Amino acid sequence: MGGKTIIIGGGIAGLSCALKLQEANEDFLLITDTLGGRITYSAKDKINYGAYFVMKSYKNAKKLVSQGKLINPLDVCFHNSNDEKFSLLHFHTLKRLPQLLRFFFAMMEFSAHYEKFKKRCLTMSQIEAMDLDPYIRVLYKKTASDFIKEKRFEKVAYDYISKFSYACTGVGSDQINALDFLNVSMGILQPIYNLKFDEKSITERFRDQLVTDTINTIEKEDGMFILGGASGTIYKSEKIVVATPAAITKTLLKKEHIRGACKIYVYHVEAELKKIYTRFSLNLFPSSSEIMLTAKQNDGSYLIYTREKETDLLRVCETYKLITEVSWEKAMYVFGDAFLEQEPEEGIYIAGDHNGLGLEPAAISGIFAANRIINK
Ligand SMILES: Cc1cc2nc3c(=O)[nH]c(=O)nc-3n(C[C@H](O)[C@H](O)[C@H](O)COP(=O)(O)OP(=O)(O)OC[C@H]3O[C@@H](n4cnc5c(N)ncnc54)[C@H](O)[C@@H]3O)c2cc1C
Incomplete structure (x- = not known):
């Protein structure tokens, strides 16, 4: 299973990347264990258990919330x-x-x-x-x-x-x-x-490109990334966007320093x-x-x-x-002041709020990864 690009993580960073790739008609698969990540909105009670507010200036995040x-x-x-x-x-x-x-x-x-x-x-x-x-x-x-x-x-x-x-x-x-x-x-x-976060409409929007799984391993073989999912599925792609929280990104990509x-x-x-x-x-x-x-x-x-x-x-x-x-x-x-590089090696893009807090910086980092993939 695979696509040209695999995005790992469906928080605002991964979703922003997916949206931009979708708008550019790029081939991608979004693999995530939850949709929204640290956005945990109960639509029934209208309560946010994670991210709570958006600022007027959150132009990019507001494409999804x-x-x-x-x-x-x-x-x-x-x-x-x-x-x-x-x-x-x-x-x-x-x-x-x-x-x-x-x-x-x-x-x-x-x-x-x-x-x-x-x-x-x-x-x-x-x-x-x-x-x-x-x-x-x-x-x-x-x-x-x-x-x-x-x-x-x-x-x-x-x-x-x-x-x-x-x-x-x-x-x-x-x-x-x-x-x-x-x-x-x-x-x-x-x-x-x-x-507010409309999980249903987001699921609908990415329906064919959305997979629920947890990625445990990332290897590179003959120029392709091979991703091992907790479900037992193996995914393959030319490029990956790792849009997981920093601690998970650190483990998946064997990075040393994060904040x-x-x-x-x-x-x-x-x-x-x-x-x-x-x-x-x-x-x-x-x-x-x-x-x-x-x-x-x-x-x-x-x-x-x-x-x-x-x-x-x-x-x-x-x-x-x-x-x-x-x-x-x-x-x-x-x-601390550790800094996670966004393009640590060819074909790998890191997105998320690792170097800058909040929904808007995370959304921007996802759009950046997409722009790099579509060569903008
Ligand atoms: C309590 C709280 C309140 C906050 N309030 C605000 C606020 O009011 N305004 C604001 O702007 N920001 C707020 N924030 C910060 C904001 O929520 C984050 O900066 C932002 O959501 C980060 O988005 P992200 O996409 O980088 O990461 P995440 O939202 O953490 O998304 C990561 C995604 O990766 C998935 N994932 C993880 N591991 C794997 C794996 N191995 N395989 C597949 N998928 C995986 C997760 O399920 C998740 O969907 C708050 C955060 C918290 C915790």
Whole structure:
């Protein structure tokens, strides 16, 4: 069984690659064990157990996921402690105006570089695109904390932005690089929406080219890739796109260095929250708290994200009943500055969020692989 190209992995990276190849009438097979990967959307309950939101600027990812409800920035509460908390409309925000302006100018500068960088990454590798823009390369090596200090918006970062970034990534600003931090922080300056993923229509779209299997081995023989599936099927192709999570890509391709992954635990609960957490739909916490966020859902239930398993949810709930629990032991690849090459050898393309967090960078990396295959 096979095709000219085999894509391994049906998350947003693999699906974006498949979509682009399909549009170009290229021959391919998409082999995956789940559809969506870290997008785990329950259409019945309209709940996301993995990736949660899309930004307005997610042009590429939004070819495969759609925008749901707007997340209202005025319905967010930022907690420093039980006694100190504020929303964006609080007097506290006004007090921070000079730092807010410095943050805003830093973001304007970043955004100009980053939009160009993302565009370039559709047709050139991330390394090549970074070589053209040293500003971005420096951000990959620098911690977010150093960037924040340099640009002198520490208090605004502590009170607001780092909490948003912690809620998105599960790590504090001393552990995340400035590029990931600023990429995520773009969500503070533009509308963000709950995401929806229509698994049925995607399955329909790729029906003839979609295979459910787990690839365990990749060998090369006489210029062809031979892939061993857990089902016992052997697949053959001229080119492969490895769009699996970094830890699996590392094993499949025998790579040495990848970035380390953080953990996120998602608890879906019916709950009565403690009174201080009931006024706003979204509560965000500092990275010293194991609980990253609470998010009220349309049906009145809550999602609670934590970075430690078995965190005591009674820290934020008076009472709760667990509906579902999802553990992401390798949620996002955030630690360190290892870089996975996108074209490690002839005929192999690596796609995914290994070098840049989130749905949009992952989608772009999939499109890049497709563009290389169709020679664009
Ligand atoms: C809890 C959580 C919340 C998040 N929230 C957001 C958010 O709000 N916004 C945002 O932009 N990003 C968010 N992210 C990050 C985002 O989900 C990821 O960056 C993105 O989904 C990565 O896509 P991917 O295609 O690279 O990998 P994945 O989505 O992990 O896809 C990999 C695919 O490979 C398949 N696979 C794995 N091994 C094999 C194998 N051996 N053989 C065949 N198939 C295999 C998997 O089944 C999966 O389908 C979140 C992540 C988590 C965990």
